[in-house]
Amino acid sequence: AQTVTQSQPEMSVQEAETVTLSCTYDTSESDYYLFWYKQPPSRQMILVIRQEAYKQQNATENRFSVNFQKAAKSFSLKISDSQLGDAAMYFCAYRIYTGNQFYFGTGTSLTVIP
Amino acid sequence: DVKVTQSSRYLVKRTGEKVFLECVQDMDHENMFWYRQDPGLGLRLIYFSYDVKMKEKGDIPEGYSVSREKKERFSLILESASTNQTSMYLCASSSTRGARTEAFFGQGTRLTVV
Numbered sequence: 001a002q003t004v005t006q007s008q009p010e011m012s013v014q015e016a017e018t019v020t021l022s023c024t025y026d027t028s029e030s031d032y033y034l035f036w037y038k039q040p041p042s043r044q045m046i047l048v049i050r051q052e053a054y055k056q057q058n059a060t061e062n063r064f065s066v067n068f069q070k071a072a073k074s075f076s077l078k079i080s081d082s083q084l085g086d087a088a089m090y091f092c093a094y095r096i097y098t099g100n101q102f103y104f105g106t107g108t109s110l111t112v113i114p
Numbered sequence: 115d116v117k118v119t120q121s122s123r124y125l126v127k128r129t130g131e132k133v134f135l136e137c138v139q140d141m142d143h144e145n146m147f148w149y150r151q152d153p154g155l156g157l158r159l160i161y162f163s164y165d166v167k168m169k170e171k172g173d174i175p176e177g178y179s180v181s182r183e184k185k186e187r188f189s190l191i192l193e194s195a196s197t198n199q200t201s202m203y204l205c206a207s208s209s210t211r212g213a214r215t216e217a218f219f220g221q222g223t224r225l226t227v228v
């Protein structure tokens with residue numbers, strides 16, 4: 001079974017500081033994609049960052065980066081220089097290369113403290 | 115940019131009513147999904163479709179049905195709405211081709227059944 005676990009229901013960070021959100025997943029597949037999505041209070045879910053499992057290099061998108069540990073099945077998101085606009089629910093997700101379905105974690109609610 | 119549009123942002127329906135939630139995507143995606151989002155439970159898959167007239171049950175299909183008569187449109191039907199179906203409903207689409215491997219989401223429909 002494909003499962004995605006986010007063990008931190010809530011996190012907070014001071015503005016301009018760095019925060020790391022955790023995600024682990026369970027799969028027997030070797031080829032897959034991993035994603036972090038952001039859902040601000042307005043509710044539109046948007047993609048933050050994507051990682052292909054075959055790539056050893058960790059993905060980065062501006063202030064967002066991941067720490068992908070394939071053997072440990074871990075995929076954490078680091079947000080640097082946190083901004084008030086980063087406050088949102090963050091979801092980790094997984095999809096196998098050959099599959100159609102996405103598997104989501106239960107989300108982490110991030111609060112940014114001014 | 116990919117656009118996924120859900121027909122309503124807020125709906126209030128009475129118990130026992132038949133409810134239709136509509137979703138349209140404009141990027142010729144093969145896959146379309148309906149999720150239910152509840153606090154602490156993350157996104158749970160209700161149904162997905164990988165082609166016109168094709169559908170597969172997700173994790174929580176009971177009380178729901180779907181229709182996909184055209185590639186761009188995927189409808190979720192609550193045959194007889196009940197109060198335990200009060201929730202946020204998210205539609206998403208994705209492609210099985212090309213480099214854009216992620217799911218694209220609509221803005222969500224907040225359904226209240228009274």
